[in-house]
Amino acid sequence: MDYMEQLGQRAALAKKSLATASTGEKNRILEEIARRLRMGENEEKILAANEEDIAHARENGIEEVMVDRLRLTRDRIQGIADACIQLTNLEDPVGQIIEGSVRPNGMKLSKVRTPMGVVGIIYESRPNVTVDAASLCIKSGNAAILRGGKEAICSNKALMEVMREAVAACGFPKDLIQLVEDTSREVSVQMMKADQWIDVLVPRGGAGLIQSVVQNATVPVIETGTGNCHIYIDSSADIAMAVNLTDNGKTQRPSVCNALETCLVHRDIAERFLPALAERLKEHQVELRGCRRTAQILGEQVVPATEQDYATEFLDYILAVRVVDSLEEAIEHIGRYSTGHSECIVTESYHNAKRFQEEVDSACVYVNCSTRFTDGGEFGLGAEIGISTQKLHARGPMGLKELTTVKYLISGDGQIR
């Protein structure tokens, strides 16, 4: 029996207790997790473990920006505990009746939401994801198997210990939430192929991680989070709004998936828009990589854009720019290079707004507002487990509901076919 099979069997035994637990019971677990995370002695243990991870990271010469992602502080731990409490306020999707009917033969049919069963999550360095993901799974009635980055293993173990004790204190089996402590590549692949035990796998991280999961997994996967997002400035756009939205999308937080990577601009407005944009983006020293026509307008401040630039999620103060001849050309460019996350048109034309929203095939299609709003909280879903960029099951921000499946309950009095 391989390592993942052991975790899978434990999860299979544990999950039953949670699948039929009441909302009150699930909220009590979350409150207990928050309470224990805030206890002084646990905080000490978690911070000490985190120090170990940081020391290892420094020994291995990891960049300071990555070290910062790893770091836990008293404040951050408070924030993580607060997030658990916020989850208790969200509606419990389990048991909701979505549809129902009485069939002509008198059978009563209802389609109800139920937990998936066991959710697997593979993520990278931030240790807060360990608590976020576990608590989302608990609230949605699922057992969780979490595989975090090896850089955060000490922090994750410490956080997991506190959470598992909280689960046990509420009378539930600890194995509702399990950490994959063996962070070898081999066990990671075992996890991707554990379709007998894991009902859905959610990779959270960079494009490399996501692709590795898609290529290897036999467990159904929900791809998340790679966002090569576009803004298209239509010829009728309000220039001030277009500058605002492009600036906000690029510079408010460039490292996240809903940040802008490419600005497409209609040729009829390019000469007025591009200088205003360049001026605004100077504030954050954004590097512009533009097409030939962009360079003709902006001159030396533009680096020539390559094909590869249009396909890249920079996650940095870099913006690809291209002048296009028409709305069609913009939609076609997006169809070719987008990862299907979030795109925006800035326009005063009713017709063009409608066409853009109809024809662009991405999870979130905006008219005249920032792509930075693609987020579970901003959409009113409460917490989110990630942003799906695939089309199966969930698309866009995934809340608690997206961690559930459905089943049909059919009640009769002896009906046969």
Next chain:
Amino acid sequence: MDYMEQLGQRAALAKKSLATASTGEKNRILEEIARRLRMGENEEKILAANEEDIAHARENGIEEVMVDRLRLTRDRIQGIADACIQLTNLEDPVGQIIEGSVRPNGMKLSKVRTPMGVVGIIYESRPNVTVDAASLCIKSGNAAILRGGKEAICSNKALMEVMREAVAACGFPKDLIQLVEDTSREVSVQMMKADQWIDVLVPRGGAGLIQSVVQNATVPVIETGTGNCHIYIDSSADIAMAVNLTDNGKTQRPSVCNALETCLVHRDIAERFLPALAERLKEHQVELRGCRRTAQILGEQVVPATEQDYATEFLDYILAVRVVDSLEEAIEHIGRYSTGHSECIVTESYHNAKRFQEEVDSACVYVNCSTRFTDGGEFGLGAEIGISTQKLHARGPMGLKELTTVKYLISGDGQIR
């Protein structure tokens, strides 16, 4: 460029026209397909091609029951055409607004159903699936790439030619529907890995086909149709109803996925129920494979059941039988052996009915009615593309809605974060 890439590129070009087509336009294609299938000369061509397939099958010594699945007749072609017309009456899911809200900052959010894009379907011998699958894809706004069994290749080509001409006659690109004419294993694997081109893959067929797709695919898969279905006869069951439901589930059409394979019976009712069941099942000469206690009650007419029998989808006049000590034991047995398709409890106990429906983790959980009702038509969905036994995206009978995804449309007036 490999074979599947060519099909994928053609589908990508063609799909746009259908994604934004009106319901009226899509219905007109379906009507035109039906009209052309009914034309004498086309019927001749299709029947002649079908004769070729049947001759090949006989040469290859294929069993007569399989040859019958392959066979098309004038009546069957009429039936296929009728099914296209019936589809025109079903509600079009595309464009439906599922949820919507106005965010505190004034942004308007709506979540709307849109086509998946390109749907791949891999199926086995029945040529009628070629038309069913293509027409379901058209109605739901999707381009289709269909890979049927090689035994039916001549019939499939003939059917596809008629359908593609109908598509073109309605002013749409023929490549909306494409047949994989190269039925080699190599191209089949290319199809499973064509995630760049195909948005979802639906395998329809036996357990071997489904497993091969799950193991190889990088395209998101919806598993369908393997049904190791159970009926549990509770101690409080009405014996006549229990016999009726077991008989109906087993014998009304044993070759389909919602037929019963195992009967579990509570020990307190076993001595009254089993002889009555055995008597009824004699009519269809059903072979009983039972546990030790079943044999004690029924004697020689019972073949000893092996572990393997409980795990097998017989699709034949064979029923596995097991006497259990409790509802819990029945639920546990189902948890271990079921494929998650359809299960039934026969009971007069409110409490046991409720527990069974809550704790059994299958797509369709019945109280006092036959598992044979798990079907898109019976559930009121109209046509179905298959019955999903997985938990992602769709579970249970999949209608048109399950061939769509969603996108968020967000409209604002300059909102930034």
